[in-house]
Amino acid sequence: MGWHGTTTDTRRLATPQTREREPSSPPSIFSPFLPFPTMSVSLALEREAAIKAVAAASRLCQGVFKKLIADAASRDSATQTKADQSPVTVADYGAQAVMCALIARDFPNDLIVGEEDSKDLASDEAQPMRTLLLDLVNTVLEPKITESELLAFIDRGNHTGGSTGRFWTMDPIDGTKGFLRGEQFAVCLALVDEGQVRLGVMGCPNLPLGDGSGQLGTMQVAVAGQGAFELPLFPADGAQVTERQIHAAAPAGTPLRFVESVEAAHSDHSDSGRVAKMLDITADPVRMDSQAKYASVARGDAAIYLRLPTRAGYEEKIWDHASGRLIVAEAGGQVTDVRGHALDFGQGRTLKNNIGVIATSSPELQEKTVAAVMEVLKPKNLW
Numbered sequence: 001m002g003w004h005g006t007t008t009d010t011r012r013l014a015t016p017q018t019r020e021r022e023p024s025s026p027p028s029i030f031s032p033f034l035p036f037p038t039m040s041v042s043l044a045l046e047r048e049a050a051i052k053a054v055a056a057a058s059r060l061c062q063g064v065f066k067k068l069i070a071d072a073a074s075r076d077s078a079t080q081t082k083a084d085q086s087p088v089t090v091a092d093y094g095a096q097a098v099m100c101a102l103i104a105r106d107f108p109n110d111l112i113v114g115e116e117d118s119k120d121l122a123s124d125e126a127q128p129m130r131t132l133l134l135d136l137v138n139t140v141l142e143p144k145i146t147e148s149e150l151l152a153f154i155d156r157g158n159h160t161g162g163s164t165g166r167f168w169t170m171d172p173i174d175g176t177k178g179f180l181r182g183e184q185f186a187v188c189l190a191l192v193d194e195g196q197v198r199l200g201v202m203g204c205p206n207l208p209l210g211d212g213s214g215q216l217g218t219m220q221v222a223v224a225g226q227g228a229f230e231l232p233l234f235p236a237d238g239a240q241v242t243e244r245q246i247h248a249a250a251p252a253g254t255p256l257r258f259v260e261s262v263e264a265a266h267s268d269h270s271d272s273g274r275v276a277k278m279l280d281i282t283a284d285p286v287r288m289d290s291q292a293k294y295a296s297v298a299r300g301d302a303a304i305y306l307r308l309p310t311r312a313g314y315e316e317k318i319w320d321h322a323s324g325r326l327i328v329a330e331a332g333g334q335v336t337d338v339r340g341h342a343l344d345f346g347q348g349r350t351l352k353n354n355i356g357v358i359a360t361s362s363p364e365l366q367e368k369t370v371a372a373v374m375e376v377l378k379p380k381n382l383w
């Protein structure tokens with residue numbers, strides 16, 4: 001897939017060294033030589049903290065994959081199955097612990113809605129996993145933490161969310177099945193204030209940068225009202241990191257392409273095939289795990305992301321959509337549920353007012369896609 005979203009370089013990040021400075025010092029994301037007059041400085045500290053947290057958690061995940069998951073002999077010791085039969089690994093727990101710890105250091109009073117909790121780590125049987133996890137997390141955190149601090153950091157993610165005040169929401173590994181297969185996954189962190197997503201950051205370790213360089217590892221970042229940007233997730237030591245503004249719109253005449261889940265249990269593949277036909281899309285769908293699908297729409301690689309309900313009653317989780325929704329909107333695209341309703345992040349830990357998700361590169365395409373999806377879903381009585 002090609003890169004369509006690059007404009008001229010508009011902003012610079014400080015070098016990695018200066019990005020490591022104390023959060024109380026002035027934000028380093030703005031070069032003093034390249035003033036950015038249209039950009040509000042609000043959430044600059046949160047933006048920088050979120051970038052650091054996602055980068056650290058992404059590095060941890062990449063390390064776990066190489067050391068433990070890629071090798072079938074150690075994979076089982078690093079993986080559990082949750083009550084809903086979905087997988088969770090030491091990397092999911094470790095990434096949540098690291099992001100919670102880093103946010104707690106910079107914003108000690110902020111609440112967090114995170115996917116994971118420590119209850120499946122509490123038993124005697126889970127002792128080897130706790131030990132493994134503590135080692136992992138302590139390779140990233142300084143000062144090092146104890147086992148009880150580790151469990152407490154994971155459980156900082158237990159907030160119930162809602163429509164008042166501000167909270168962070170995180171998916172330490174979105175697309176755990178993709179992570180286990182060595183395919184796409186995303187480390188996602190967003191800030192929600194009064195029910196609105198204000199900041200979204202997504203690290204995609206297995207997605208190449210969209211600048212044509214082929215460099216593996218992309219981070220996308222958006223603050224409401226400030227546009228969407230892409231930067232390398234794993235910059236070389238000492239390298240100057242440049243952010244590129246991304247846009248969902250592809251050049252006129254680009255054939256429409258759509259992305260959807262790998263897992264047919266997460267999004268109905270036959271319904272999406274019918275929708276594609278109605279929209280005269282001839283290309284096969286691109287199937288990838290995780291919010292990397294939103295990243296593809298945000299930079300113009302794909303025009304449409306379809307997440308079509310497979311059954312009545314499934315409530316999408318806020319951490320599966322918060323970062324991606326803001327990044328696509330800030331790139332000029334649109335995100336709604338299958339009925340064209342805005343996603344409502346103020347209802348608790350799930351999007352309980354919404355059904356499925358449609359993201360597209362423009363308001364016009366959104367309207368057409370929602371109409372086609374409604375036509376396909378109407379006879380199914382899903383709501």
Ligand SMILES: Nc1ncnc2c1ncn2[C@@H]1O[C@H](COP(=O)(O)OS(=O)(=O)O)[C@@H](OP(=O)(O)O)[C@H]1O
Pocket residue numbers: 086115171173174175176177178260261262263265266267288289290291310314317320
């Ligand atoms: N039934 C159903 N319908 C819709 N969504 C579901 C369902 N079950 C699970 N999930 C959530 O899907 C998240 C991963 O889905 P993705 O589309 O990102 O990847 S995948 O290709 O489907 O694996 C996955 O996120 P992670 O657990 O973070 O991987 C789940 O939160």
Ligand SMILES: [Mg+2]
Pocket residue numbers: 171173174175319320
């Ligand atoms: Mg998820």
Ligand SMILES: [Mg+2]
Pocket residue numbers: 092115171172173174175176
């Ligand atoms: Mg997850």
Ligand SMILES: [Mg+2]
Pocket residue numbers: 086087088115176
């Ligand atoms: Mg999960």
